[in-house]
Amino acid sequence: xxxxxxxxxxxxxxxxxxxxxxxxxxxxxxxxxxxxxxxxxxxxxxxxxxxxxxxxxxxxxxxxxxxxxxxxxxxxxxxxxxxxxxxxxxxxxxxxxxxxxxxxxxxxxxxxxxxxxxxxxxxxxxxxxxxxxxxxxx
Amino acid sequence: xxxxxxxxxxxxxxxxxxxxxxxxxxxxxxxxxxxxxxxxxxxxxxxxxxxxxxxxxxxxxxxxxxxxxxxxxxxxxxxxxxxxxxxxxxxxxxxxxxxxxxxxxxxxxxxxxxxxxxxxxxxxxxxxxxxxxxxxxxxxxxxxxxxxxxxxxxxxxxxxxxxxxxxxxxx
Numbered sequence: 001x002x003x004x005x006x007x008x009x010x011x012x013x014x015x016x017x018x019x020x021x022x023x024x025x026x027x028x029x030x031x032x033x034x035x036x037x038x039x040x041x042x043x044x045x046x047x048x049x050x051x052x053x054x055x056x057x058x059x060x061x062x063x064x065x066x067x068x069x070x071x072x073x074x075x076x077x078x079x080x081x082x083x084x085x086x087x088x089x090x091x092x093x094x095x096x097x098x099x100x101x102x103x104x105x106x107x108x109x110x111x112x113x114x115x116x117x118x119x120x121x122x123x124x125x126x127x128x129x130x131x132x133x134x135x136x137x138x
Numbered sequence: 139x140x141x142x143x144x145x146x147x148x149x150x151x152x153x154x155x156x157x158x159x160x161x162x163x164x165x166x167x168x169x170x171x172x173x174x175x176x177x178x179x180x181x182x183x184x185x186x187x188x189x190x191x192x193x194x195x196x197x198x199x200x201x202x203x204x205x206x207x208x209x210x211x212x213x214x215x216x217x218x219x220x221x222x223x224x225x226x227x228x229x230x231x232x233x234x235x236x237x238x239x240x241x242x243x244x245x246x247x248x249x250x251x252x253x254x255x256x257x258x259x260x261x262x263x264x265x266x267x268x269x270x271x272x273x274x275x276x277x278x279x280x281x282x283x284x285x286x287x288x289x290x291x292x293x294x295x296x297x298x299x300x301x302x303x304x305x306x307x308x309x
Binding site: 014015016017019020021040041042043044045046051052053054055057058059061062076077079080081082083084085086087090 | 167196205211233236
């Protein structure tokens, strides 16, 4: 698991968009928490200091991608087939956290769900359901 | 179209006149380099230039899906504003993105969104991202947005804010 975590970190470090977001992954045992330290550029609505839905969505998409990578033996990141995002609450201009669960990891497809929260884990701001192509040769 | 779309089109004309400002007023849209290129009744068009720091796969140079999510989400919001006759605040309820093919390295991404139905509380949208034409689409989106009366809520999205600023007390 540790080496897999290192590989994930190496991937995030060399992925420009992950660096643009400044996302980190904290891995303890077999559990990963993705962390998005707040930056001003994440704002979607200056009037109420709310984070942009597209920013929350992008962070959740990277979180699911990271979790699939961590749970598999893929050499490269999985390719997204589709994502569905539920916006549950307005995200404030604060740090964002997320965890993902891989519901199914097959030979070709992975189905995964993630939730993002801020102050309280029990009050998620958004949830994302994603399907990824995990076949190594495609 | 729904009743909400007939009648006064002051908001629509304001949006058309101020199209370029609508995206740059949103920090996240500005950070990703989104440009609103055209507004029609209930439709919005945008462009995002290919950029090194938006790459999601360092081996192929493909733009990250999250950039498309943000672009289509934003554009759906603009299309809704262009379908409304009075400024309302809106919040994305859900958004589904289907990735048809990867965006090509070095090429700009174009996108368009349409708001095809509006009720008192909800607006429904579809959107497409592509290179050059809709024949070869990179991603499609379907979204539902909650609408809120601006007078009951002391805020709004970029278009609403813009309209409030320009219209002043009239709203």
